[in-house]
Amino acid sequence: MTADRAILSRQLEGQVALITGAASGIGRGIAEVLHSRGASLVIVDIDGDAARQAAAEIAGNGGAAMGLSGDVTDPSTLATAVDTALERFGEIDICIANAGVIGGPGFSDRRDYSDADWDATQAVNLRGVVNTNDAVRPHMAERGSGRIINIASHGGRAPRGDGSELGSIQVPYGVSKAGVIQWTMHLALQIAKHGITVNAVCPGTLWTPMWQRIAVMRSQQQARYLGMDSKEIFDRQIQGSVPLGRPQTPTDIGNAVAFLASDDARIITGQALNVNGGATMN
Ligand SMILES: NC(=O)c1ccc[n+]([C@@H]2O[C@H](COP(=O)([O-])OP(=O)(O)OC[C@H]3O[C@@H](n4cnc5c(N)ncnc54)[C@H](O)[C@@H]3O)[C@@H](O)[C@H]2O)c1
Secondary structure, eight states: OOHHHHHHHTTTTTOEEEEETTTSHHHHHHHHHHHHTTOEEEEEESSHHHHHHHHHHHHOTTSSEEEEEOOTTOHHHHHHHHHHHHHHHSOOOEEEEOOOOSSSTTGGGOSSOOHHHHHHIIIIIIIHHHHHHHHHHHHHHHHTOEEEEEEOOGGGTSOOSSSSSSOGGGHHHHHHHHHHHHHHHHHHHHHGGGTEEEEEEEEOOOOSHHHHHHHHHHHHHOGGGTTOOHHHHHHHHHTTTOTTSSOOOHHHHHHHHHHHHSGGGTTOOSOEEEESTTSSOO
């Protein structure tokens, strides 16, 4: 390892990162990358047991990671998580609002969106991000520094597909992610004076429990996918739609988040970065 590479690999040493929805999928990948670069972790998830397990697996028992139960739709649970994190670590330098859902209960059994899909995506994906950011910003403003990174989606930049490919059931999700990008820009404007940067990362397509729900929905609801298993449907989605030729991984998203959390990105705020292999260029 060169000296420069060694410095990069510990570029978040001494920093504390709070990450929501980090018990699985992309959030877990972000947590692993930030920990590998030296950050201490506060993993918050609606599944508290899974959050604690993830923290133990990433950092080892006694390592610099804690797992907490928290529901991003309930600001009181986020306030408790922030207080607990500050008691343990004394500061929060980085906030990653990652928790998200593709739709409401029964999503995979529907062809079209329902009130449940609008309610769940607005509550978790949009208000949940606002709640998470609001929970940390007074602390960051008081310290005069901080990095906030919100996980949106390239589907929040513009509608994808031809109207038949994705189905209208994913419309509430896309609208909620567009809201995350708009909120990110507004918040960046509001709190730049406190030395806090706010950016969004827009992942493309990853094989996580969320995408598995999309694949099950397609296998049941869309004729062209009938008889295919979930992974085949995912692979079909990737074929021809990603110029770099592969799906993204949670580590890919973690690498982008680590850059935006690092000192290298200190003059970047109010931006939304696609991490999607070139699937969309906007
Ligand atoms: N998987 C993809 O292809 C993809 C693409 C673009 C964007 N994203 C976004 O990335 C983020 C993570 O997605 P993922 O694919 O890892 O999903 P996932 O379902 O694997 O993980 C989501 C995590 O969030 C947690 N969670 C759900 N509701 C919560 C709540 N109310 N409060 C706290 N935690 C909650 C879950 O328990 C889970 O651990 C989401 O915001 C998603 O919209 C995913």
